[in-house]
Amino acid sequence: MNESTSITIIAGNNQKEIRIDKFLKEHIKNISRNEIQKHTNSGKILVNKKIVKKNYKVKPLDFIQAKIFKPPILDFLKYENINAEKIKINIIHEDEDIIVINKPAGMVVHPGFGNETGTLIHGIKYHFLNSKLNDFNLYRCGLVHRLDKNTSGLLVLAKNEYSQKHLSQQFYSRTIKRKYIALAWGDLLENKGTITGFIGRDPKNRKKMKILEEIYQNKGKYSVTEYKVLERFKYVTYVSCKIKTGKTHQIRVHFKHLGHPLFHDSTYGGNKIFMKKKCSNKNIKYLNNCLKILKRQALHAISLSFIHPRKESIKCHFICPIPEEFKKVLEICRNTFPHS
Known part of the structure; x- marks a missing residue:
């Protein structure tokens, strides 16, 4: 059996409405639209935690999760392609599995169209590189929820895939308060x-x-x-x-x-x-x-x-x-x- 790879993508604020298969084809290399459509038909593509049809059109800020049964190569969403930036981050708590941050108003959480630099994710990468945590995949593991740019306050990120799945399940079951x-x-x-x-x-x-x-x-x-x-x-x-x-x-x-x-x-x-x-x-x-x-x-x-x-x-x-x-x-x- 081919190894499965889970991918998380968050559409940008100004994302134009395009079909889900075309959107994923633009962001994942070494995969065809036909393969993406097969994964969609088998319920392996979720948008905002819901199974979608192959003709679904991606909208701004959609939260997309794809379980692809071949190791794809991520394009601009690769962690390696995000430049580390020295940005002040107010860390409330950190251990080997999670990091809890007090996000200031005005800071965008993740890169997207119009916000290619200066986001929390850029600052988190800098923090982890200086903490010698170099194998951390921000898009695959880190983001489990978001705050609007101009909303301040607490945000938790996972530092490994195990923690990401555990926290995501808590959000899904609504046990996170x-x-x-x-x-x-x-x-x-x-x-x-x-x-x-x-x-x-x-x-x-x-x-x-x-x-x-x-x-x-x-x-x-x-x-x-x-x-x-x-x-x-x-x-x-x-x-x-x-x-x-x-x-x-x-x-x-x-x-x-x-x-x-x-x-x-x-x-x-x-x-x-x-x-x-x-x-x-x-x-x-x-x-x-x-x-x-x-x-x-x-x-x-x-x-x-x-x-x-x-x-x-x-x-x-x-x-x-x-x-x-x-x-x-x-x-x-x-x-x-x-x-x-």
Whole structure:
């Protein structure tokens, strides 16, 4: 029997829609489209954890897993082809199997079209080369989940194939617990709640996601976010969120769907003052100042819990501090916009 090779590819932000067989042919050498189609028909090609048909069209940020029954040669996704870059990385924990990182806002996790350098992966390679860990394949083993470029917080990477499979299974079975904090515009009606819906590409803007109408639900992916109000202010609400699923832009899309986009989320309308007509000129000035301080969506992955892949009796729990600019906006809200 031929040896099987598992490949993980994450489509770039600006990926044009093309058939899955053509996409894989462009990224894997020594394999034909006919062979790729055979693997697709046998259920060996997954996109976003789901089996797809051979005519599936790859979309931006698709997470593709291919189990190819011959050792292929990776093209630009080869670990060797990623240049190590000396980038400051805030490491929360590291052992022989995993590395947990506090990712700053503004850092892209993985290389892609428009982000060929300066990503977390480039910095991780530099870190591992200087740690004499030279046989690490970042694309085959490392990435098990992601954070948006302008979302800060905790991210775990696997350092070997065993850990990658173990962590991926935990994500698949939803036993990994992730908690986020966020600022949402407006005054939420309930102190806690659950937001659900099928998330898919916005047909009017392929870079955006949205909750699909019922007739289009077969084109989306089911998503669940639980939220709890931590503090209420006059113009924004401070919440904690637990995601039961991990879909692209999930929390951002869910709060947009509620009519309460995240503070300074430029993609989903949060970069403008909410209900501006009801604000005094003085408060508009304060809110504009907050937008200048926190120059990205107010979303931070504050805690992460999972079972250690090698030591299954150990439950790992990590927390990281709230970024200073986020904390500063919270203080301004407490002092300037107390809830009546």
